[in-house]
Amino acid sequence: MALESTREIYWNIPSGSLPLMYLLSFVATGVMLWGFYRRLKVYQQGQPWVVWPDMGSRILRGLKLALTQKKVKKQKGIGQAHSLFFWGFGVLFIGTVLIFIQADILDPLFGVKFLTGGFYQFYSLSLDVAGLLALVMIVGMFVRRMFVPKMRAAIQPADLWLYLDLGLILATGYLIEGLRMAVTELVQNPELAQYSPVGHGLAQLLYPLGEESLRAWHLGIWWFHMVLVMAFLGMIPFTRLKHIVLTPANYLLFSPTPKGHLDTLDLEDEAAESFGLATPSDLRFKDIFDTDACTSCQRCQDRCPAYNTDKPLSPMKLIEDLGKVCTDMENGSLIDAVGKEALFACTTCSACMEICPAEIEHIPKIIGMRRNLALMEGEFAGEEVAKAMDAMEVNGNPLGYAPAKRADWADGLSFVPVEEADYLYFTGCYGSFDPRSQQVAKALVTLAEAAGVKLAILGPQEKCCGEPARKMGNEYLYQSLAAENIEMFKEKKVKKIVTSCPHCYQTLGKDYKDMGFDTEVVHYTELLAQLWKDFRFQLDKKAQDVTYHDSCYLGRYNGIFDAPRELLAATGAQLTEMSACKEESFCCGAGGGRILAEENLGTRINNKRASMAQETGADTVVSSCPFCLTMMEDGTKNLEGDSVKAMDLAELLVSCLPTQTPTEEK
Amino acid sequence: MKILVCIKQVADLESRFVVPDGATWFAETDLAFRINEYDEFAIEAAVQIKTALGEGEITVVSLGPARASDGLKKALAMGADQAVHLLDEQGPVKDSWQVAQGIADWAKPEGFDLVLTGMQSQDRGSGQVSIFLSELLELNSVSCAVGLDAEASLLKVERELEGGLRAMVEVSTPALVSCQLGLNTPRYPTLPNIMKAKKKPFETIEVGDLKPNGQDVQWMGAPTSAGAAELIEGDLASQVAKVVSVLKEKNLVG
Numbered sequence: 001m002a003l004e005s006t007r008e009i010y011w012n013i014p015s016g017s018l019p020l021m022y023l024l025s026f027v028a029t030g031v032m033l034w035g036f037y038r039r040l041k042v043y044q045q046g047q048p049w050v051v052w053p054d055m056g057s058r059i060l061r062g063l064k065l066a067l068t069q070k071k072v073k074k075q076k077g078i079g080q081a082h083s084l085f086f087w088g089f090g091v092l093f094i095g096t097v098l099i100f101i102q103a104d105i106l107d108p109l110f111g112v113k114f115l116t117g118g119f120y121q122f123y124s125l126s127l128d129v130a131g132l133l134a135l136v137m138i139v140g141m142f143v144r145r146m147f148v149p150k151m152r153a154a155i156q157p158a159d160l161w162l163y164l165d166l167g168l169i170l171a172t173g174y175l176i177e178g179l180r181m182a183v184t185e186l187v188q189n190p191e192l193a194q195y196s197p198v199g200h201g202l203a204q205l206l207y208p209l210g211e212e213s214l215r216a217w218h219l220g221i222w223w224f225h226m227v228l229v230m231a232f233l234g235m236i237p238f239t240r241l242k243h244i245v246l247t248p249a250n251y252l253l254f255s256p257t258p259k260g261h262l263d264t265l266d267l268e269d270e271a272a273e274s275f276g277l278a279t280p281s282d283l284r285f286k287d288i289f290d291t292d293a294c295t296s297c298q299r300c301q302d303r304c305p306a307y308n309t310d311k312p313l314s315p316m317k318l319i320e321d322l323g324k325v326c327t328d329m330e331n332g333s334l335i336d337a338v339g340k341e342a343l344f345a346c347t348t349c350s351a352c353m354e355i356c357p358a359e360i361e362h363i364p365k366i367i368g369m370r371r372n373l374a375l376m377e378g379e380f381a382g383e384e385v386a387k388a389m390d391a392m393e394v395n396g397n398p399l400g401y402a403p404a405k406r407a408d409w410a411d412g413l414s415f416v417p418v419e420e421a422d423y424l425y426f427t428g429c430y431g432s433f434d435p436r437s438q439q440v441a442k443a444l445v446t447l448a449e450a451a452g453v454k455l456a457i458l459g460p461q462e463k464c465c466g467e468p469a470r471k472m473g474n475e476y477l478y479q480s481l482a483a484e485n486i487e488m489f490k491e492k493k494v495k496k497i498v499t500s501c502p503h504c505y506q507t508l509g510k511d512y513k514d515m516g517f518d519t520e521v522v523h524y525t526e527l528l529a530q531l532w533k534d535f536r537f538q539l540d541k542k543a544q545d546v547t548y549h550d551s552c553y554l555g556r557y558n559g560i561f562d563a564p565r566e567l568l569a570a571t572g573a574q575l576t577e578m579s580a581c582k583e584e585s586f587c588c589g590a591g592g593g594r595i596l597a598e599e600n601l602g603t604r605i606n607n608k609r610a611s612m613a614q615e616t617g618a619d620t621v622v623s624s625c626p627f628c629l630t631m632m633e634d635g636t637k638n639l640e641g642d643s644v645k646a647m648d649l650a651e652l653l654v655s656c657l658p659t660q661t662p663t664e665e666k
Numbered sequence: 667m668k669i670l671v672c673i674k675q676v677a678d679l680e681s682r683f684v685v686p687d688g689a690t691w692f693a694e695t696d697l698a699f700r701i702n703e704y705d706e707f708a709i710e711a712a713v714q715i716k717t718a719l720g721e722g723e724i725t726v727v728s729l730g731p732a733r734a735s736d737g738l739k740k741a742l743a744m745g746a747d748q749a750v751h752l753l754d755e756q757g758p759v760k761d762s763w764q765v766a767q768g769i770a771d772w773a774k775p776e777g778f779d780l781v782l783t784g785m786q787s788q789d790r791g792s793g794q795v796s797i798f799l800s801e802l803l804e805l806n807s808v809s810c811a812v813g814l815d816a817e818a819s820l821l822k823v824e825r826e827l828e829g830g831l832r833a834m835v836e837v838s839t840p841a842l843v844s845c846q847l848g849l850n851t852p853r854y855p856t857l858p859n860i861m862k863a864k865k866k867p868f869e870t871i872e873v874g875d876l877k878p879n880g881q882d883v884q885w886m887g888a889p890t891s892a893g894a895a896e897l898i899e900g901d902l903a904s905q906v907a908k909v910v911s912v913l914k915e916k917n918l919v920g
Contacts, residue, residue, distance in 0.1 A: 267857060275857055378854030386854050394678055394700045402681040404696035460696065476857050 005192045006116040009103040011180055012218050021226055028230035035237025036245065039292060042326050049285035054256075062251035071357040074583075075299055078144075079357075081137060088134030092173075095127045124195040128177075132198055135170045138163060154296055158239040165232050172225040178202025179218035183211050243295040247358040250293040253286040254359050260350065260506055260557045262367055264514035265475045276372030276473065277365060279331045283322075287365055291323030293358040300352030300362065303580075305587040305609075306345040310602030313345040315352035315362045322365065335369050341601065343369050344381035348471050348592030349552040354583055366592075370473030380472055381597040388596040389474055392481065396463035397429040398596050407459030409438040413445050418492040421456035423448075423527070426508060428501040429464050430626035436633060437500075437626040443650040444500050444524050450657055451528070451536040455498070461488050465507040472593035479515070482507075486517040497521045500650065502553035502625045503591075523554060525624050525649060529563035532570055539656040541572025546652070547618040548575060549609065549632060550585035551625035564624050564649050571656040576616040586612060588623075588631035595627045610635030614644050624649040667722040667816070667839070669712045670778040671746060672769060672799070673705035675730055675737040676789040690883040691759045701737040704784025706744075706852040707845035712782050713745035714850065715816040723747050725776070729768045729873060730757035742863035743855035749866065754873040759883075762790075764876045766798030772871060774803055780821070781842040785810055793844075800842040807842040808835050812849050 010018065043049075052058055065071055069083035098115065106112040115123055142163040145151045177199035185193045186203045193200045206214060236242055255261070265275060277283060300315035301307050307314045321337040335343065343366055352362045373379040380386045391400035409432055418424055425448075431441035448455045463481050470478035485508075489497075499505045502523060509521030531537060548568060554560045561582045568575050580586040589605030599605065610632060613621035621632050621644050632646035677683070678698040685692050701709075709726065716722040726746040728734045731754065738749040752768055754760070760768070773781070781803065786793035793809075800807030812832070813824025825833045826846050855863070898908045913919045 374854075375857040378856045380854070383851065389854060390700070395680065395698045400678075400680050402678065402696075403698055404682050476860065 004116060005118070005120045005189075005195075006113065007120070007180070007184070009099055009107075009115075011184065012215055013222060014219075017219075017223075024226065024230050025233075028233040031234040032236050035234070036242075039237070042329065043285050043288045043292075045280040045326060045329065045331065046283035046285050046288050047281075052252075052256075055252075058252045058254070061254075062248050065251050066248040071359070074355055074357070081140065084133055085137035085141070088130045088132075088137060091126055091130035092134065095123065095130075098123070121192065121195040124192070125197075128196045128198050131170055131173060135167070135174075138166050138170065142167070150298065154298065156240060156296075158235065162235060162239050162241060165228055165235065169225065169228045169232060172221050172228060174198050174202055175221050176218060176225055178206050179214050179221065182207045182209070183214050183218075240295055242292065243358065246289070246293040247295065250286075250289060250358050250360070253289060255286070255361065258510050260348075260363075260510065260553070262364060262470065262511070264479070264511070265371070267476055267479060274372070275375040275475070276370070277334055277368030278372045278376070279334060280326045281331050282368070282372075283326070283334075283365075286361070287322075288326045290358075290360040290365075291319050291326055294319045294323070294360055295358065296320065297357065299355045299357070300360075303351035303355055303584065303586075305347055305349055305351070305589060305605045306342075306602075308586075309589075309605050309608055311341070311345040312339060312601065313342040318342060318362060318366070319360055335372065338369065340373065340379070343373070344597070345601065346592050347552070347587045347589055347594050347605070349585075349587035350556045351552075351584070351587065354556050367471060367473060370471075371475055372473070374473030375476060380474075381594070382600075384598055385472060385593070385596045389469060389472070389477060392464050392466075392469055392477055396481070396484075397433060398464060398468055399429060399433050401433045403460050403463075405460075406432045406462060407457060409433075409441055410445070410457060410459070413442065415445075415456050416454045418456040418458075418494060420454060422454045423456075423496045423498040423522075424489075424492075424494045425455040425457050426465070426497050426499045426504055426521075427457055427462060428499060428504045428626065430630070431500050432462070434626065434630065437629060437648075440500055440626065440629065440648040440650050443648065443654040444498075446654050446657070447524075447528060447537065447650060450538075451531040453527075453531065453536075458488060458492070461492075463488075465504045467503040467507045467511075468593040468596050470507070470511070470593075471591070472596070482512055482515050482517075486512060486515055489517060489519065494519060498524055498527050500524050500624075500626065500648075502551045502558070503627065506553045506557055523558070523560060523563075523624070525554065525563040525567060526560060528650075528653065529566045532567060538658050539570050539572075539653065540658050542656055544571075544573050544620065545618045546573045546575055546620045546622050547578055547613050547616040548581070548649075549578070549588065549613065549621055549623040549628055550582055551623060551628050552585065552587050552591050554624060555585050556583055564622075567649060567653060568622065571652060573622075573652070576618050578612045578616055580612060588625075588628040588635070590627035590631045595630070604635070604638070606631035606635030607638050608635075610639050610644065610646075614639055614642055617642075618644065620645045620647050620652070622647050622649050622652055667715070667719055667779045667818070668777065669715065669722055669724045670773060670776070670781045671705070671708045671712045671724060671726045671741065672781065672783040672795070673709065673726055673728045673737055673741055674702045674784070674787050675699050675728060675734045676702045676787055679788060685887050690886045692886075694758075699733055699736065701740060702784050702787045702789075704786060704788070704845055704847070705737075706784075707847070707849045708782035708784050709741050709744050709746060710850045710852040711811075711814050711843075711845055712780075713853070715780070715814070716745070719816065719818070725750060725778070727752060727769060727773065729754055729760075729765050731755045735868075735870075738868065739863055740855065742866045742868070743860045744853055745859065747866060749868045751868070751870040752873045753870050757873075758789075760876070761879045761881045762792045762794035763798055763880055766795045766802055767876050768873045769795075769799055770802035771874075773799075777840075778803075779819075779839045780816065781805060781840075783842065783844045785844045785846045796842060796844040803840075803842065805840050805842045806837045807844070808837055809844045810846045811843045812846050814843060814845075814849060 069086055072082045073079040102113055102115055145159060177196060181193055181199045181203035186207055296316055298316055304315050318338050322334055325332045325334055325337045346366045348363050350363060388398040392398050396403045427441050430437035463484050466478035466481035497508055505521060505523045548564060586609050588609050623629050623632055629646060629648050636644045636646045678700050681697045683692040712724045716724055724746040725748050726738055726741040727750045728738050729752040735751050738751055742749050752772060783796040808823045810826050811823045812826045815822040819839045821837050821841055823835045823843055825835055827833055898905050
């Protein structure tokens with residue numbers, strides 16, 4: 001007769017031991033809960049927590065992100081390894097919960113046992129495999145932590161205990177299984193034993209000890225295993241392990257605003273004593289929670305253009321530094337903890353926020369602290385930035401040109417009045433004044449003409465969108481420029497806007513919404529890609545090797561990756577991607593208002609990016625942002641070896657326009 | 667210490683200046699205006715002195731048309747305590763003596779201990795108003811300050827001289843000091859100060875008839891070009907050779 005496929009839960013455990021085990025479990029769980037609870041007062045130093053109305057969908061989203069490991073997996077290789085580890089322990093955890101449900105609830109109350117038969121076989125095999133997976137991963141993690149220099153540098157005192165505890169939990173788990181199987185399964189139910197391959201192997205090894213020794217060892221190791229598990233539970237809030245709870249919890253707190261959204265400060269608020277972020281009491285609940293949710297995985301730092309060019313900014317360290325100030329509970333200075341040089345080094349490229357598996361929001365904090373410096377101290381990244389602010393205020397552009405000359409670039413070009421135009425072309429300061437970017441503005445006008453799109457410009461009535469001021473923390477100047485532009489848009493009854501600058505695009509299209517301006521704003525790459533698909537203009541194919549540099553504000557912020565690539569393909573250009581492209585694109589160095597600032601620390605970001613372009617072997621690095629173009633022009637000039645030309649996509653497209661206008665042919 | 671800062675609002679130098687036919691001053695249409703750069707040094711110096719002394723009252727004055735009030739507001743945001751706008755739509759075309767007179771008529775009875783001005787204005791650039799003003803107010807005046815320390819009744823002024831030399835001058839108050847580039851870095855107004863500035867005393871006084879211009883501007887415009895610029899073209903080597911030969915030809919190198 002085939003024996004039933006099941007096992008006795010708490011086999012060999014004297015019933016008198018169980019209450020002690022439960023007591024220990026309660027204590028361990030209590031320590032864990034207290035460990036998290038004690039942090040609550042730290043989070044509550046900040047602004048009151050606004051409870052989100054959509055908690056249901058937030059929970060669903062959080063579960064989905066945690067269970068699919070979507071954010072973690074973005075890091076190829078180690079991300080997949082993490083998700084294997086997660087699922088290894090996940091299955092073991094589910095297994096333990098099932099035991100709890102059967103042994104402590106269903107069996108004693110209703111006499112129901114479900115860990116039997118085929119399900120038990122499946123259960124047994126799953127747990128055995130999961131345990132093995134977890135064991136391999138923990139050894140791998142330990143080796144990585146000890147022998148990869150970068151990881152070793154960030155080692156925390158508790159780390160070794162943590163690896164030891166987890167490793168021993170798994171090892172003792174198998175030993176208990178092997179010891180039990182040697183007594184109850186190996187001989188009696190060899191068929192079932194097949195479903196626990198690791199336990200089976202161990203049972204065979206241990207069998208010669210004899211039942212009495214086996215039972216004695218089993219009980220001893222079972223207790224050791226339990227103590228290790230309790231230690232694990234208790235350690236969670238005090239070690240890296242806290243991310244198991246805090247990362248998914250942070251998914252619930254995410255800000256439901258468009259990417260790159262910054263709070264539009266109420267500057268007229270008479271009650272406000274201070275603006276921007278100065279101390280923990282200025283932070284939001286989530287901002288402080290973020291500092292605990294950080295697992296110091298370094299992914300942000302690995303991608304930070306400032307960090308990678310030897311500037312004193314690491315997004316990870318910034319979060320850690322803020323965490324320290326908050327933990328001190330003395331409402332100390334955030335800016336002193338982080339350092340002004342670190343704050344001003346940020347290009348707001350958002351590579352950190354894009355990759356962060358815990359959805360930590362670095363940039364709003366950086367801008368918040370910059371706001372405090374700008375609005376409360378009148379302090380900027382440098383004197384040159386203060387000069388540019390002054391120029392924006394007086395001349396309506398950071399370059400200091402006369403507002404009356406804003407349309408000089410368009411001499412000889414024809415535009416229609418705003419009311420007759422398909423789009424208002426918001427030229428932006430660089431398109432209007434920077435000689436290199438003026439070429440791009442002219443190219444765009446030529447393309448619009450070829451596609452039969454009627455453009456209007458505001459010329460001297462256009463002002464800087466305010467983006468560089470805003471990103472440098474000067475919310476006051478941003479809002480006054482925005483208000484003036486919006487008033488002009490409304491007066492001219494502007495319906496649709498096209499920009500050539502992704503910074504204007506982000507600001508006009510997203511930021512101005514908070515200021516009461518909600519109109520369709522497109523970037524020229526989107527518009528032209530659509531016009532191309534609609535056969536509105538023709539291009540002659542030209543074979544050339546190019547690489548494409550994704551602008552942060554076009555790509556990461558607004559997800560426009562395909563439109564420029566489709567247009568490149570339309571020109572017949574052979575595109576070779578850089579090692580860092582699309583979501584992982586490496587900033588040119590000019591975002592976050594840094595276009596106005598000298599780059600005095602470390603090496604130059606644009607040089608690094610230009611060499612990445614050079615490595616592709618392409619002749620031309622194409623971009624679609626005036627700031628990127630400016631930086632690539634400089635960066636490519638500093639290259640040694642093969643020369644690379646910097647071009648805007650609009651220029652490349654114009655060079656491929658047929659000499660005869662296609663409209664005549666149609 | 668009662669401090670007076672005299673400022674002027676001038677057209678941004680990047681502006682496209684247009685002098686209408688027959689006019690003796692440029693047209694103001696399409697221009698962007700700002701505080702004369704040297705006057706910003708004077709405002710900053712006043713704020714620093716007040717902070718250092720721990721007491722004092724800063725009055726900022728500007729003689730000019732309605733737009734000049736923008737400059738006064740910024741000066742208040744930078745830290746001046748009160749502003750006086752000597753409203754004169756003809757301000758920009760008045761000569762230095764008239765402007766100095768306009769300011770002095772109002773300032774004399776106020777009894778300022780220290781008058782700070784820019785060394786010159788960026789648009790007219792005569793550099794005379796401060797000197798005339800000190801004369802009219804019967805004050806000692808020190809021009810071209812690149813360093814300024816104030817004690818209760820003594821000023822130590824570092825002056826910039828020609829040839830890279832410096833001089834240290836001590837003068838007791840009341841006195842007038844005109845400020846030169848390098849004296850300080852004017853602060854960027856903070857938001858709370860911009861807000862506070864809106865509530866600070868701001869007085870507008872119409873300037874009455876002043877003694878007529880002693881000078882009469884006959885003509886204004888761009889000079890007719892005298893020499894011709896030569897554009898050196900060609901490859902790098904020939905460009906360098908050409909530059910060297912030109913320099914030698916003109917005896918500019920040994």
